[in-house]
Amino acid sequence: MISREQRTPLSEWWWTVDRLLLAAFITLMLGGVILSLAASPPVAARIGLDPFHFFNRHVFFLLPSLVVMLGVSFLSPRQVRRSALIVFTISIVLVMATLLFGPEVKGAKRWITILGLNIQASESLKPAFVVLVAWLFAESAKRPEMPATSMALGLLLMTVTLLVLEPDFGQTMLLLMVWGALFFIAGMRMIWVFGLMGAGAVGLFGAYLTVPHVAGRIRRFMDPSSGDTFQVDTAMEAFTHGGWFGQGPGEGTVKRILPDSHTDFVFAVAAEEFGIILCLALLALFAFIVIRALSRAYASEDLFARFAAAGLAIMFGIQAAINMAVNLHLMPAKGMTLPFISYGGSSMISLAYGVGMLLALTRQRPRVEMESISAANAAHSFA
Numbered sequence: 460m461i462s463r464e465q466r467t468p469l470s471e472w473w474w475t476v477d478r479l480l481l482a483a484f485i486t487l488m489l490g491g492v493i494l495s496l497a498a499s500p501p502v503a504a505r506i507g508l509d510p511f512h513f514f515n516r517h518v519f520f521l522l523p524s525l526v527v528m529l530g531v532s533f534l535s536p537r538q539v540r541r542s543a544l545i546v547f548t549i550s551i552v553l554v555m556a557t558l559l560f561g562p563e564v565k566g567a568k569r570w571i572t573i574l575g576l577n578i579q580a581s582e583s584l585k586p587a588f589v590v591l592v593a594w595l596f597a598e599s600a601k602r603p604e605m606p607a608t609s610m611a612l613g614l615l616l617m618t619v620t621l622l623v624l625e626p627d628f629g630q631t632m633l634l635l636m637v638w639g640a641l642f643f644i645a646g647m648r649m650i651w652v653f654g655l656m657g658a659g660a661v662g663l664f665g666a667y668l669t670v671p672h673v674a675g676r677i678r679r680f681m682d683p684s685s686g687d688t689f690q691v692d693t694a695m696e697a698f699t700h701g702g703w704f705g706q707g708p709g710e711g712t713v714k715r716i717l718p719d720s721h722t723d724f725v726f727a728v729a730a731e732e733f734g735i736i737l738c739l740a741l742l743a744l745f746a747f748i749v750i751r752a753l754s755r756a757y758a759s760e761d762l763f764a765r766f767a768a769a770g771l772a773i774m775f776g777i778q779a780a781i782n783m784a785v786n787l788h789l790m791p792a793k794g795m796t797l798p799f800i801s802y803g804g805s806s807m808i809s810l811a812y813g814v815g816m817l818l819a820l821t822r823q824r825p826r827v828e829m830e831s832i833s834a835a836n837a838a839h840s841f842a
Contacts, residue, residue, distance in 0.1 A: 472533055475822040477755055483748050484528065484814050487799040488521060490741070494800055498728040499721040501714055513721050513802050520804040524811035531815025532822075536764050539816050543590035546583055546812070553580035554621045569625050579805040581622060581630050586813030588618055589637055589774055593766035596645035600762055608647070611638075628666055629793035633781070635659050637774045644769055680791040691788045693717045694727035698735070698787070705734030721802040723794055726786040741800070742783065749776035755821035768820040771813050 499513035509515075534542065553571060557580055561568040570577050592611045599607035615638050622631045639655045667674045679688050697713040700706065711731040714720045720728050730738050752772035759765040775798055782797040784790045796806045 468533065472822075475824065476532060476818055477751070477821050477823075480748065480751055480755075480818060480821065481532075483744060483751070484799070484818075485525075487744060487748075488525065491800040492518060492521065494725055494729050495721060495802055497708060497711070497732050498714060498725045499802060501717075502719075502721050516804065517802050517807075520807050524807045527808055528811040528815040528818070531812055532818035534816070534819045536761060536767075536820060539767070539819050540590060540594050540763065543587040543594075543816070547587035547591055550580045550584035550587060551618075551621070553578065554584060554625075556580075558621070558624055567625055567627065569627055576804070579803075581625070581627055582803075582805045582809035583812065584618065585630065585634060585774060586771060586809060586816060588614070588634060589641070589770040589813075590767045590816060592638055592641055593770050594763050596641055597762035597766050600645060611642075623666075626666075627794075629781070629795050632659075632663075632793075633774065633777055633795070635662075636777055637770055640773045641766055641770045644766060676791040676793075680788075690718050690724065691785075691792060694724050694786050695788055697724075697727040697731040701731035701734050703734050703736055705730070705732050705737065708732055722796060723782065723792075723801065724786055725801050726783050726797055729800075730786075738783075745776060745779045745798075748772070752817055752821060759821070764820045768817055771817040771820075775810075775813065775817075 495514050495517040499517070500510040503510050503512040531539075531542070557568055557571040561571040564570070569581065570579055572578070592614060595607040595611040595614070598605050599611075615634070618634060619631050622628075622634070635655075639659075642651065642655065667677055679691075683692075693713060693716060697711070697717060700713050701711070706712075709732070711728060713731050714728045717724055717727060726738065726741070729741065749772050752775075753769055756765050756768035756772065759768065778795055779798050781790070781793060781795045782801070785792050785795065796803050798810050799807065
C-alpha cells in the first residue's frame with residue numbers, strides 16, 4: 460500500500476490521480492486485448508500471415524502505450540502544455556514528410572515508414588492540437604488584448620489544410636468538431652459557432668463535389684443500391700447473428716468475411732461473439748469516461764486545465780461515437796478506430812498520450828498550487 464504520509468512522486472501521483480478514470484482506461488485496454496484475439500486471426504489468415512500476427516502486435520504496442528499513459532499522467536499542467544508543443548511540431552513535420560514521401564494507398568497518403576515502423580502522424584497530431592488550442596482559448600479569456608483566438612483559428616486552418624491534402628476527412632471532421640466545442644466552452648459568441656458549423660457544411664459539400672471516394676461513401680449511405688455496401692451489410696449481419704448474448708468467444712462466423720474486422724469494424728465482432736450486452740457495456744464505459752472527465756474538468760479552477768481536459772475528453776468520446784455509428788450504419792463509413800479496442804500502433808500510442816494528459820490535467824491539486832500555476836501563466840509566455 461502507498462501511504463499518504465510518504466512524500467514521493469509516486470505517492471503524490473497515486474493520491475491525486477483520478478483512479479476511477481485510470482481503472483476505466485485500463486479496462487478498455489484489457490478489453491482491446493480480448494477483442495483483438497477474437498477479431499484479428501481471420502484477417503491474418505486471409506492475407507497469409509500467422510493467425511496471431513495482429514494480436515501479437517496489438518500486445519506489443521499495448522505495453523509502450525501503458526508506459527506512455529502512466530508517464531505523461533505525472534506531468535504538471537505546464538509540462539503538459541510544453542510536451543504538446545513539442546509533439547505538435549514533430550507531428551506537423553511528419554505530416555509534411557508523409558505528403559512528400561509517403562506511399563499512396565487507395566488515393567491517400569497517410570503513412571510514412573521510419574526505422575521500419577509505419578507511422579500515421581495525424582494520430583499524434585490530434586491530442587497535441589487540442590491542448591494547444593485549449594491554451595490559446597484560456598489565454599484569450601484571461602488576456603483579451605492577446606490575439607489568441609485568431610491564433611487558434613490559424614492553427615486550425617493550418618492543421619485542417621494538411622489533413623485535407625492527405626486526404627483524411629475523418630480526422631479533419633473530428634478536429635473541427637473538437638475545435639468548435641472548445642470555442643463554445645470558452646464562451647465565444649454563438650454567431651461564431653453557427654458560422655463555424657456553416658463553414659464545415661460548406662467544406663463537406665465541397666468534398667462531396669470534388670473528392671470521388673467521399674461522394675461515393677455518402678451516396679452509398681443515402682442509397683445502398685448505388686454501390687458496394689458489403690462492409691456495412693456484413694457488419695449489420697454480425698449484430699443480427701450475435702443477438703443479445705453472442706455466439707461465444709471464437710464462435711463467430713460472419714467475422715471471417717468482414718473486411719477490417721480488427722480495426723474499423725471490431726465493434727461488430729464484439730457484437731457477434733459477445734452480444735449486444737457487451738456492446739452496451741462498452742458504450743457505458745466510454746460514456747462514463749467522457750462524463751467523469753468533463754465533471755473533473757469543470758471542477759478545475761485553472762482555465763487551461765479545464766479547457767484542455769474537456770477538449771481531450773470530447774475528442775475521445777467523439778472518436779468512439781463515430782466508430783460505433785459507422786458499425787451500426789448510422790453514418791457514412793470512415794476510417795476511425797475504436798479507442799484502445801481497434802488494432803493500430805500509432806493510434807494506440809497517440810491515444811495513450813492523450814489520455815495521459817487527461818489524467819494529468821484532472822489530478823487533484825491544492826488551491827495554493829493552482830494559484831501559483833495561474834500566476835506563472837499570467838507572468839510568463841508559453842515557452
